[in-house]
Amino acid sequence: MSILKDAKDLLQGAVQGAMGKAVAIAPDSWMPGGEPDPLIAMRHGHVGRPHSRIDGPLKVSGSAPFAAEFPMEGMAYASLVFSPIAKGRILEIDTTSAEAAPGVLAVMTYVNAPRISPPPVFLSGAKAAGGDDLPVMQEDVVRWNGEPVAVVLAETQEQADHARSLVHIVYEARRALIDFAEAKAAGSRTAVFMGEPLHLEIGDADKALADAPVRIDSSYSTPRHNHNAIELHAVTAAWEGDTLRIHDASQLVAHTAWSIAQMFGIDEKQVVITSPFVGGGFGGKCLWQHQVLASMAAKLAGRPVRLVLSREGVYRIVGGRSPTEQRVALGADREGRLKALVHSGTTAKTASNMMAEPFIVATKSAYASETFKLDVRAVELDMLANTFMRAPGEAVGTFALESAMDELAEALGIDPIELRMRNEPEKDPTSGLPFSSRNVTEAWRAGAQRFGWDRRDLVPRMVRDGEWLVGMGCATGTYPYYRMPGGAARITITSGGHATVDIAAHEMGMGTATAQTQVAADRLGLAMDEVTFRYGDSTLPGVVLAGGSQQTASIGAAVSAAHGALVKELLKIAGNDSPLAGLKPDEVASRDGGLCKRDEPERHETYVSILGRARQASVSVEAEAPMPLETQHWSMHSHAAMFCEVRVNTVTGEPRVSRFLGSFDCGRILNPKTATSQFRGGIIMGLGLALMEETQFDERKGRVMNPSLSEYHVPVHMDVPEIDVIWTDIPDPHTPMGARGIGEIGITGTAAAVANAIYNATGRRVRDLPITLDKLL
Amino acid sequence: MTPFRYSRATDVADAIRQSGDCNTRYLGGGTNLVDLMRETVERPEALVDVSGLSRDIEELPDGGLLIGAGVRNTALAEHRSVRTRYPALSRAILAGASAQIRNMATVGGNLLQRTRCAYFYDDDGSRCNKRLPGQGCDALEGFNRNHAILGASPSCVAVHPSDMAVALAALDGVVHLHGARGERSFPVADLHRLPGDRPDVDTLLEPGELITAIELPPLPFAARSTYRKVRDRSSYAFALVSVAALLDVEDGRIRDVRIALGGVAHKPWRAFKAEEVLRGGPPRAAAFTAAADAELADAKPLAGNGFKIELARRTIAAVLGELAGETA
Numbered sequence A: 001m002s003i004l005k006d007a008k009d010l011l012q013g014a015v016q017g018a019m020g021k022a023v024a025i026a027p028d029s030w031m032p033g034g035e036p037d038p039l040i041a042m043r044h045g046h047v048g049r050p051h052s053r054i055d056g057p058l059k060v061s062g063s064a065p066f067a068a069e070f071p072m073e074g075m076a077y078a079s080l081v082f083s084p085i086a087k088g089r090i091l092e093i094d095t096t097s098a099e100a101a102p103g104v105l106a107v108m109t110y111v112n113a114p115r116i117s118p119p120p121v122f123l124s125g126a127k128a129a130g131g132d133d134l135p136v137m138q139e140d141v142v143r144w145n146g147e148p149v150a151v152v153l154a155e156t157q158e159q160a161d162h163a164r165s166l167v168h169i170v171y172e173a174r175r176a177l178i179d180f181a182e183a184k185a186a187g188s189r190t191a192v193f194m195g196e197p198l199h200l201e202i203g204d205a206d207k208a209l210a211d212a213p214v215r216i217d218s219s220y221s222t223p224r225h226n227h228n229a230i231e232l233h234a235v236t237a238a239w240e241g242d243t244l245r246i247h248d249a250s251q252l253v254a255h256t257a258w259s260i261a262q263m264f265g266i267d268e269k270q271v272v273i274t275s276p277f278v279g280g281g282f283g284g285k286c287l288w289q290h291q292v293l294a295s296m297a298a299k300l301a302g303r304p305v306r307l308v309l310s311r312e313g314v315y316r317i318v319g320g321r322s323p324t325e326q327r328v329a330l331g332a333d334r335e336g337r338l339k340a341l342v343h344s345g346t347t348a349k350t351a352s353n354m355m356a357e358p359f360i361v362a363t364k365s366a367y368a369s370e371t372f373k374l375d376v377r378a379v380e381l382d383m384l385a386n387t388f389m390r391a392p393g394e395a396v397g398t399f400a401l402e403s404a405m406d407e408l409a410e411a412l413g414i415d416p417i418e419l420r421m422r423n424e425p426e427k428d429p430t431s432g433l434p435f436s437s438r439n440v441t442e443a444w445r446a447g448a449q450r451f452g453w454d455r456r457d458l459v460p461r462m463v464r465d466g467e468w469l470v471g472m473g474c475a476t477g478t479y480p481y482y483r484m485p486g487g488a489a490r491i492t493i494t495s496g497g498h499a500t501v502d503i504a505a506h507e508m509g510m511g512t513a514t515a516q517t518q519v520a521a522d523r524l525g526l527a528m529d530e531v532t533f534r535y536g537d538s539t540l541p542g543v544v545l546a547g548g549s550q551q552t553a554s555i556g557a558a559v560s561a562a563h564g565a566l567v568k569e570l571l572k573i574a575g576n577d578s579p580l581a582g583l584k585p586d587e588v589a590s591r592d593g594g595l596c597k598r599d600e601p602e603r604h605e606t607y608v609s610i611l612g613r614a615r616q617a618s619v620s621v622e623a624e625a626p627m628p629l630e631t632q633h634w635s636m637h638s639h640a641a642m643f644c645e646v647r648v649n650t651v652t653g654e655p656r657v658s659r660f661l662g663s664f665d666c667g668r669i670l671n672p673k674t675a676t677s678q679f680r681g682g683i684i685m686g687l688g689l690a691l692m693e694e695t696q697f698d699e700r701k702g703r704v705m706n707p708s709l710s711e712y713h714v715p716v717h718m719d720v721p722e723i724d725v726i727w728t729d730i731p732d733p734h735t736p737m738g739a740r741g742i743g744e745i746g747i748t749g750t751a752a753a754v755a756n757a758i759y760n761a762t763g764r765r766v767r768d769l770p771i772t773l774d775k776l777l
Numbered sequence B: 001m002t003p004f005r006y007s008r009a010t011d012v013a014d015a016i017r018q019s020g021d022c023n024t025r026y027l028g029g030g031t032n033l034v035d036l037m038r039e040t041v042e043r044p045e046a047l048v049d050v051s052g053l054s055r056d057i058e059e060l061p062d063g064g065l066l067i068g069a070g071v072r073n074t075a076l077a078e079h080r081s082v083r084t085r086y087p088a089l090s091r092a093i094l095a096g097a098s099a100q101i102r103n104m105a106t107v108g109g110n111l112l113q114r115t116r117c118a119y120f121y122d123d124d125g126s127r128c129n130k131r132l133p134g135q136g137c138d139a140l141e142g143f144n145r146n147h148a149i150l151g152a153s154p155s156c157v158a159v160h161p162s163d164m165a166v167a168l169a170a171l172d173g174v175v176h177l178h179g180a181r182g183e184r185s186f187p188v189a190d191l192h193r194l195p196g197d198r199p200d201v202d203t204l205l206e207p208g209e210l211i212t213a214i215e216l217p218p219l220p221f222a223a224r225s226t227y228r229k230v231r232d233r234s235s236y237a238f239a240l241v242s243v244a245a246l247l248d249v250e251d252g253r254i255r256d257v258r259i260a261l262g263g264v265a266h267k268p269w270r271a272f273k274a275e276e277v278l279r280g281g282p283p284r285a286a287a288f289t290a291a292a293d294a295e296l297a298d299a300k301p302l303a304g305n306g307f308k309i310e311l312a313r314r315t316i317a318a319v320l321g322e323l324a325g326e327t328a
């Protein structure tokens, strides 16, 4: 996909070289022309077992340190003042009473802030991490309602929070463009996502649509959403000489270190970011102004600074999901085979970021239509930059597409699952690439049976239980397999036989450390407790993003490459006295705490023995993952068959989900326990997307009016029924470990499954999210 | 938050004495007041903690209950007499907030909690006549899905958020007050004001006046009372519309009835008109809807909350229908 194009553009001629190298050092490659990862064939290892999280005891005992919990000598506490206008200038700042307040150390504004460069905006370069590219507290200009305009530093948080209310600022407001409809009327542009225009036409879809004997043509809308990870964004920053040390809550430590270094004009190595634990990311724990402001304030005050955003602060300065208005038009023959698939619409972004909510991406590979017309247009508003939020594009795009498929099934009088089966493509319908592994049919079959789909009435409004109407709906969820360039890892094995895997990856609560310890243990032929997986530190190897559901593959590929290098190195050290003498690296595998000849496992020597004979305390190798060429050769996607049962109250319109099942095809599942949580968590977020999540963005002022968990609704326990989760567990032969990512797919398809169930229950088609009770009265 | 003094009142007289300064507030569980202080919507110079006073629930000789203002919401909801004799009250409290908040919140504080209007809360960025009289109201043309359909004024369309107060209004609860000028009491249904042109004044309380207790009169038919709350998620959301009701049916006639609505007005809205229509009539669905219509005849929707009129109508009828079914 486009990520590959990006990678290619970045590394140009290096690609061929990388591929050659990959084959040479990793004969067990999943790469084109290579063999599947040998871990796929290994059926009795640690992979696939439901290991509990290795960080569990730390977390339940409160001893896992999060970003806001690192003690530092002489800490100063920061509190932010946010702009109440969307656009304009600061005419006057009076900080005297704030500065005179008890405990106050300094008040930083554009007047006295250290001079730095703007952040490199995410997607503008390999390690760019900024949510936007706007200057951070450098000028008297205000660019969104909520932009930080002052930082108050004090001896305690309470003192800082109090003094914050004493900063007096006079603004000159200018007319801002914040109204979506007004901006659309003024004109939109074809949106670009990861370097590619979000526009695709195959054949004449308009004509095919007009000629189709059966068609539907509907408009859908989805609102703004905000990030609401339980852990507030927090940072502890300190300058140690010329080195900036930051304890962050981050899903991209290496990117952040590089980007902040660019801003301060220092070397990347002079910025050290650690982020051992993150209380939820979802795309929101990237580089926003708080890390930069804390670093600037630490410089200004000459003291370490802690900045924990309030919940309101998260809404004011951390971007969320943009609104979309989508049209899906489907034309089919009478058997339901698609002749035309039109998916188009508009979203909002800012002039300062590169992220347009790409709601058509899932549509590209979904169905075998004869013609396609896909188009995303964007307007640019004066608002906080929008950003990635769990399955950007797919989460809201599948709501429209999969609602439309349900509408088409209804128009045709065909079961909606059957309709999907009839349009199951043999190869990627828009790129023409073969699928690496696509078992959506199996997922549907297993899910339908377990859910009891055959009990569903084809005609809506047939099932009543007291005041409640009951209905069932389904939808396909989907998320692509990504693997971004830049993965690298170091493996160190000691003479005691203990391995440490180092990679600048992230544990945001998903179970990464656990699953990757399982993988590394299997790859190295060690027990779980003989492997330490170290991550969350920008000084470790690799540029790995915990995003795009690609971290598992990215780490897997890097560790596999490092393993290849380790084997080579160990063979060298082993020398002629080893039973392994004379073997070439690709004849050797790891097993039982050492190396053996692949097809002759008795020809074996332990790591302890190899290092002992060589009198070496340890061996350490580092290697880079090969370029992600697999995604250029195959169309790689995970799928889910989502089933929902909903109850809608006939008196009040209240919709309540009573049952949910997700049947997934995501390649090999590395750890069923942590995977189940990822699937369930995604589905729960999907229920919120369907029924309640909505940022109240006052278009008169560009201000978010519900910046709290009391007024911005996410599902509570009582909104979440038991969620059944099953999967095919069919390994993808073209990915590391046979796995594809699982972090985001749960939220996709879910909203459509809910909406379709509501239609089945009530006969009402709600096309505008969230589906609140007033839309069902 | 602005720095403030804190002290604990030893008894009612002490509390009243300490509150002499008008920039003093009583502190109950603090679950609303402290939030508002953090948002700098409230900036008291001193807090007098009254949460330790009057924590008893007393059975009165006439069969009523006297509930101390310091009784925690959880304790009140769980009290045996409340659950069996005034179930609407128990249900209303349990439909509100979260277990943790109810454990902290007091009866007095719950009654006097302030509106959740987003513009009221946004001290930094929005206009609000309730916060700053004369400033203007950003809710009128803004997000007003949760706002009032009854009794609002051009200067304020906010609603009172309490569930408990709605049940108390229906149950003929009486609030007991102590102030510098002595004691007085009046019906809970009269405690809160309509906004008019003084939306900054929520209640009839005078500065420094302390709620000491709520009295529930003996109302035998309250044992068949209920509370229904309609909201955007199953828990931890304020009411879009709520209905507390009691129905006394004898020989196929409605002998007595009490109805109060939440989420529709600046105060817990006692539906006197609907009660009037119903008294003496048959407990039938048509009558229930007619009663609801009578109450809602004056309802005025804003751009975002028109659905509340239909929702209130249906919910009133359904609640009465449910009670009629129970008593039949």
Ligand SMILES: Cc1cc2nc3c(=O)[nH]c(=O)nc-3n(C[C@H](O)[C@H](O)[C@H](O)COP(=O)(O)OP(=O)(O)OC[C@H]3O[C@@H](n4cnc5c(N)ncnc54)[C@H](O)[C@@H]3O)c2cc1C
Pocket (backbone or CB within 6 Å): A710, B025, B026, B027, B028, B029, B030, B031, B032, B033, B034, B035, B050, B069, B070, B073, B095, B096, B097, B098, B101, B104, B105, B106, B107, B108, B109, B110, B111, B112, B113, B114, B161, B162, B163, B164, B209, B210, B211, B212, B236, B237, B238, B239
């Ligand atoms: C997230 C959230 C969700 C909530 N959801 C709901 C809900 O769904 N339904 C609902 O009904 N409520 C809800 N609440 C509100 C909650 O019920 C109130 O915050 C609580 O009842 C207030 O009681 P308190 O004792 O903490 O009051 P405090 O915050 O201590 O005081 C509130 C006010 O009452 C005054 N006061 C307190 N005691 C006395 C007294 N004895 N005499 C005179 N004045 C007094 C104080 O000065 C202050 O002005 C929610 C609150 C939160 C934070």
